[in-house]
Amino acid sequence: MDEQARAAAAEQQPGQQPEHQPEHQRSRHPVVVIGAGPVGLAAAVHLLQRGLEPLVLEAGPTAGSAIGQWRHIRLFSPWRFNLDPAAVRLLEASGWEAPRPTALPYGGEIVDRYLAPLAALPQIAPRLQTGARVVAVTRAGLDRTHSRDREGTPFSVRARNADGTVREVTAAAVIDASGTWSTRNPLGTSGLPATGEPEAEARISAPLPDVVGRDRARFGGRRALVVGAGHSAANTLIALAELARAEPETRILWAVRGASAQKAYGGGDADGLPARGQLGSRLRRLVEAGTVELHTGFGISSLKALDSHVTVEAVDGRTLEADVVVPCTGFRPDLGILRELRLELDPAVEAPRELGPLIDPEFHSCGTVPPHGARLLAHPEKDFYIVGMKSYGRAPTFLLATGYEQVRSVAAALAGDRAAADTVQLELPETGVCSTDVGTGCDAPEPAAQDCCATEGIPS
Numbered sequence: 001m002d003e004q005a006r007a008a009a010a011e012q013q014p015g016q017q018p019e020h021q022p023e024h025q026r027s028r029h030p031v032v033v034i035g036a037g038p039v040g041l042a043a044a045v046h047l048l049q050r051g052l053e054p055l056v057l058e059a060g061p062t063a064g065s066a067i068g069q070w071r072h073i074r075l076f077s078p079w080r081f082n083l084d085p086a087a088v089r090l091l092e093a094s095g096w097e098a099p100r101p102t103a104l105p106y107g108g109e110i111v112d113r114y115l116a117p118l119a120a121l122p123q124i125a126p127r128l129q130t131g132a133r134v135v136a137v138t139r140a141g142l143d144r145t146h147s148r149d150r151e152g153t154p155f156s157v158r159a160r161n162a163d164g165t166v167r168e169v170t171a172a173a174v175i176d177a178s179g180t181w182s183t184r185n186p187l188g189t190s191g192l193p194a195t196g197e198p199e200a201e202a203r204i205s206a207p208l209p210d211v212v213g214r215d216r217a218r219f220g221g222r223r224a225l226v227v228g229a230g231h232s233a234a235n236t237l238i239a240l241a242e243l244a245r246a247e248p249e250t251r252i253l254w255a256v257r258g259a260s261a262q263k264a265y266g267g268g269d270a271d272g273l274p275a276r277g278q279l280g281s282r283l284r285r286l287v288e289a290g291t292v293e294l295h296t297g298f299g300i301s302s303l304k305a306l307d308s309h310v311t312v313e314a315v316d317g318r319t320l321e322a323d324v325v326v327p328c329t330g331f332r333p334d335l336g337i338l339r340e341l342r343l344e345l346d347p348a349v350e351a352p353r354e355l356g357p358l359i360d361p362e363f364h365s366c367g368t369v370p371p372h373g374a375r376l377l378a379h380p381e382k383d384f385y386i387v388g389m390k391s392y393g394r395a396p397t398f399l400l401a402t403g404y405e406q407v408r409s410v411a412a413a414l415a416g417d418r419a420a421a422d423t424v425q426l427e428l429p430e431t432g433v434c435s436t437d438v439g440t441g442c443d444a445p446e447p448a449a450q451d452c453c454a455t456e457g458i459p460s
């Protein structure tokens with residue numbers, strides 16, 4: 001399809017089928033996209049441009065709800081890598097002004113300056129339903145064990161509305177772009193919640209609290225225990241130190257599972273990514289000055305919530321007392337909603353099987369993941385794809401630029417354009433998109449986190 005035809009397709013109203021579309025691709029049912037994050041919205045744009053009808057179901061009250069929860073965090077990749085080219089074309093046609101490509105946006109700017117205007121476009125708004133949490137996906141009338149007529153049977157997507165009512169949406173295909181933000185890794189060192197962790201929930205904060213901003217009251221003058229060794233931990237610890245300067249009663253504890261925090265400090269002055277080196281060096285200075293109290297080898301076994309505080313116990317019996325625990329332990333995909341589908345996942349990282357080895361954080365980092373599309377993302381369940389952050393399973397190295405290429409390819413595959421689906425192209429600078437890294441996000445269970453945003457040859 002040429003550019004003009006794509007633009008025309010993107011102009012169509014919901015429910016209209018383009019004339020040029022082959023008969024077998026015309027379906028009464030939409031392609032359901034789960035999640036209106038940056039990758040889900042980009043998927044909608046690419047589907048429209050392919051003449052397919054998207055319906056985006058978003059759990060939160062607005063597009064970009066997950067990023068909205070870390071709006072105070074600055075991304076480590078500049079604007080030019082954070083925008084989907086097809087979405088930009090659609091936005092620009094409406095008079096939208098692109099941000100400076102080299103600037104590093106905050107999460108809040110991604111929402112306000114990009115996702116909100118995109119969601120409001122007349123091509124997208126009628127095809128986006130917010131307050132609609134997908135709770136299950138299946139084939140209509142078929143459970144996972146039924147093979148007969150499976151590929152010719154539409155999907156049934158069950159969604160719970162904000163008012164608690166439940167409805168079923170019939171779909172020709174499903175693209176799961178629901179991210180991983182709502183399913184953090186537990187504090188327990190074995191991958192399971194620590195004993196007492198669910199009961200201590202009221203003393204556990206969000207993974208990236210805004211400690212000097214909207215969450216200040218919860219942290220100022222209190223004892224905060226930060227758990228984990230990734231960039232989120234580093235950012236939170238540095239922000240807590242800033243808070244402690246204003247409110248000196250604030251106590252900052254930091255627990256890492258490894259024997260040393262050395263790798264969380266990065267390469268310092270010798271780091272190939274200067275800003276990341278700076279982040280690590282600042283953290284090291286805070287530890288050396290005693291502002292941050294570091295506890296190494298602290299694999300958590302249990303939490304005990306008391307009226308006044310929470311006691312956190314390590315596997316070796318050491319205990320720490322805190323008012324609030326910050327879980328910077330990374331994320332994992334919610335596969336429960338996909339239980340009735342036939343998936344094929346990498347046993348280690350829970351990404352599509354063939355993608356797993358390419359992104360395993362033990363061996364790869366942001367800049368080193370090869371571009372990939374529909375073929376690699378496919379599951380035995382035809383016309384079902386997991387894309388975006390969730391496609392990486394437990395690997396922390398996902399980048400938006402990769403996700404945009406994923407959905408371009410998936411939309412082409414669903415439209416039957418195999419050649420375009422297989423021509424995956426993604427050009428990232430040698431240092432990945434982290435070349436202007438200010439160090440954030442990309443958390444993983446140790447020891448992988450420190451590798452995030454590095455590329456081979458860069459000390460980490």
Ligand SMILES: Cc1cc2nc3c(=O)[nH]c(=O)nc-3n(C[C@H](O)[C@H](O)[C@H](O)COP(=O)(O)OP(=O)(O)OC[C@H]3O[C@@H](n4cnc5c(N)ncnc54)[C@H](O)[C@@H]3O)c2cc1C
Nearest residue numbers: 035037038039059066075076077134179388389399400441
């Ligand atoms: C702090 C932080 C910093 C990051 N910095 C960068 C960076 O600098 N550069 C970069 O390239 N990447 C970065 N990333 C990684 C990644 O690009 C982001 O996480 C990005 O938001 C992923 O986009 P997504 O669309 O896949 O998922 P999300 O942005 O998480 O969007 C998923 C959407 O799905 C919705 N949803 C969830 N479950 C359901 C459901 N069951 N039903 C319906 N809707 C649902 C959510 O509400 C959300 O709106 C960062 C990540 C974090 C956490």
